[in-house]
Amino acid sequence: MTELPLFDLLKSQAADHWQDYTRHEFLRQMGHGSLPEAAFREYLIQDYLFLIQFSRAYALAAYKSREFADIRAAQDGLAAIVSETDLHVRLCARWGLSPEDLEAAEEHQSTVAYTRFVLDAGMSGDLLDLHVALAPCVIGYAEIAQWLAPAVEANPEHPYAEWISEYASEEYQSAARAAVEQIESLGRRSYTEARLPELTRVFSTATRMESAFWQMGLDAAG
Numbered sequence: 001m002t003e004l005p006l007f008d009l010l011k012s013q014a015a016d017h018w019q020d021y022t023r024h025e026f027l028r029q030m031g032h033g034s035l036p037e038a039a040f041r042e043y044l045i046q047d048y049l050f051l052i053q054f055s056r057a058y059a060l061a062a063y064k065s066r067e068f069a070d071i072r073a074a075q076d077g078l079a080a081i082v083s084e085t086d087l088h089v090r091l092c093a094r095w096g097l098s099p100e101d102l103e104a105a106e107e108h109q110s111t112v113a114y115t116r117f118v119l120d121a122g123m124s125g126d127l128l129d130l131h132v133a134l135a136p137c138v139i140g141y142a143e144i145a146q147w148l149a150p151a152v153e154a155n156p157e158h159p160y161a162e163w164i165s166e167y168a169s170e171e172y173q174s175a176a177r178a179a180v181e182q183i184e185s186l187g188r189r190s191y192t193e194a195r196l197p198e199l200t201r202v203f204s205t206a207t208r209m210e211s212a213f214w215q216m217g218l219d220a221a222g
């Protein structure tokens with residue numbers, strides 16, 4: 001058993017990386033509304049490709065499950081990811097990009113690195129390893145949106161209102177709470193202290209890959 005809930009323990013082990021990810025320069029500029037559209041556009045196109053691979057990772061979580069409770073958690077995670085892509089399709093349509101255009105885009109190395117890392121962590125490990133690799137994604141975005149939401153409340157014309165509101169929505173926030181609960185549930189069943197270094201490595205790597213994903217957007221705007 002751990003003293004802290006497992007998710008909090010992992011977050012504290014990776015505190016510096018978590019801070020870099022959830023308070024990244026990309027997000028500061030987004031919050032101020034000064035993020036160049038080119039940065040957001042590159043990010044959003046790559047994120048669509050990212051979500052295809054993340055859907056596969058949730059499907060892998062279903063495959064790795066032995067109980068319906070875990071299959072349902074994977075199904076709910078998969079459904080949340082698939083419905084998240086409506087945002088991407090809607091926003092990209094304004095730039096004249098269709099879902100086919102998005103799917104035809106070339107994957108950036110940051111997208112390949114992050115998604116294949118998560119899939120590999122899941123394939124080579126057990127269900128807890130996989131959910132730990134998935135955790136920074138949904139839980140981090142929920143935290144980020146809570147941080148940025150006041151900027152939208154102060155300015156309904158905020159250029160990134162739609163994106164921020166999506167992740168601040170009750171639906172997304174509750175998906176993030178379910179992701180924490182799933183980690184705790186798996187932790188109760190299969191966490192041992194001997195697993196902490198490897199779980200920390202998986203969690204930290206995924207968190208670092210999230211920062212690299214924001215950086216890819218910033219780099220695209222020069």
Ligand SMILES: Cc1ncc(CO)c(N)n1
Nearest residue numbers: 047050136137138141213
């Ligand atoms: C890179 C990345 N991380 C997390 C999320 C949240 O689902 C997302 N859409 N993209």
